[in-house]
Amino acid sequence: MIQRFMNGKLYPLFVPLISVVLGLFFGALIMLAGGYHPILAYQSIFESVFLQPYYTGETIRTMIPLVLSGLAVAFAFRTGLFNIGVEGQLLAGWFVSVAAAILCDGWPKILLLPLSILAGAAAGAVWGLIPGFLKARFKVHEVISTIMMNYIALYTTNYLIKHYLYTEGERTPTIPDAASLASATLSHLTQGSRLHWGFIVALLAGLLMWFILWQTTRGYELRAVGFSPDAAGYAGMNVGRNILLSMTFSGMFAGLAGAMEGLGTYQYMMINPAFVGIGFSGIAVALLGMNTSLGVFLAGALFATLQTGGLTMQSEAGVPIELINIVIALIIFLVGSSYIIQLVLNRLAKRGEKR
């Protein structure tokens, strides 16, 4: 059976699937070692997410920024760039979208909502453009520069909130209704969850990424640079410009993720003592989703399920919610170690052949 899988079209799905199964399995072992009940824990996660509308709504709500930051990481990956600056681009997008909404209070919804979303996207794009420029012009490795940009974004947004948009409760004022993505209907449907219209934005963004990368000449160039910058350059493509463009698009997706939090989930931005972590989860989402739009949605759904259901797991099975982070980290390790998983699979397949 393994053999049939190995040769078939489903082969690329093997590593992510095995990683998820093994990740959950090791998670269960850790729970056993800690004296918890793994089956009860996993059961409580899935029961709450699939049977209780409130948790279903919250899961989709959690998915929105996760998918967008997953798309951000995946888009850059396709051009061979590792954007771990999604976190900072997200904060930039979050802040600017909220600030735009508050500053332009009084505008009609048909103008203010798109403006606020686009402002967030633009802020993220600029925050991604800077490391892109440093890479294209000065060959600065994007991993280091995006980490630096993350902290600059964290401290700068906190400072700006504290000094220019501050209200009680360590946060900005609430955005005007005209800029809000929140929906009474959606919330009512899911028994009071914070589900908002942002899921449409996430869907459109997924389509946009697929369209750019696979249906346009520019996308072909972006991927060519990802496969081999030297070959792409030799073929006459402008490598620097493609790097710049890729980081800008990537930052734009991340900025949208931030805008969804600002305009949808919270309706404001708080002073963050540390990173919110969505950007780092985005790396896991992109890796598990094999850097495709569809994969990012599936991986985003899985992680959103775990994170939302983790709350019920903590209250009902008594397992600390940190277990979810452990499982996600294990899945990243496993997906990253695809070389060894494939090696083991090949050995197993060969043994099958001999028989």
Next chain:
Amino acid sequence: MSLLDVLDIIIPATLLTAAPLIFTALGGVFSERSGVVNIGLEGLMAVGAFTAAVSTYFLENLGAGAASPWLSLLIAAAAGGLFSLIHAVVSISFRADQTVSGVALNLLAVGVTVFLVKLFFEGAGQTPFIKHRIDKVDIPGLHSIPVIGPMLFSQVAWTSYIAIAIGLMVWAILYKTPFGLRLRSVGEHPAAADTLGINVYKMRYIGVFLSGVFGGIGGAVYLVTIAGNYNAMTISGQGFLALAAMVFGKWHPAGAMGAGLFFGFAQSLSITSQQIPLLDQLPDVILLIAPYVLTLLVLAGFVGRAEAPKADGVPYIKGQR
């Protein structure tokens, strides 16, 4: 307030904040000089801080008294070293992308440590505060030297001097011993090192392991001199700041140490600037982001060029050209 008074406040504060950064940045130098990118420093510090909090607490209960924080530094070093082996196995043997592995290491560290805190302390989100810290002391004799005494030898924790001494030691090890030459060679040109009979994998494992040991000590020093207890927020950014210090110091031990001191200076200024005339006018955000902006400028070549080791981040596959 005279300039001397200002220095008397800033320099001891700098030495205190810099020590964890110096240890961790030195660890980063070991790893990256051997050719393994380590953005998991943050997680290694978290493991070190957690281990120090828990072991100090238990040692105190066993009656180890004032020796407990010192002993727990050693235990944290071992824990950091062990934890870093995950990164080593995944990125050296399993050839995973080193950045991916580092990201996962950070996530795993926070998850595991807080999970264990809740397990050990009946669901509490943080460890109890330790009773014995490594305190700030006046160094006997030296602190009464006029001018430099109060500046350099008063109200400083011993760990700060140890950090500087170890910085010099690491420099000597990397640049004056055969071991250091081998470690650096596998980070520059592993294939050439391999043909000369150096075991590339072994050297890289050692590099990563040492980064874990030093990162663990860095986190532990932060805990026993500054934080006092461990929770999910204890280590938030110090590891990445140490990473920045390593890059700002151009992957060189002395540079990393200098950058650690400099970033410690910026951090302590952002805290103490309220007491200092003129500086209290400056928005604290400038001081907070200064280390990161400066590191970007160094990387871009505006403030002297920083070049990573040639093979940094590239998995070594034997026989591949």
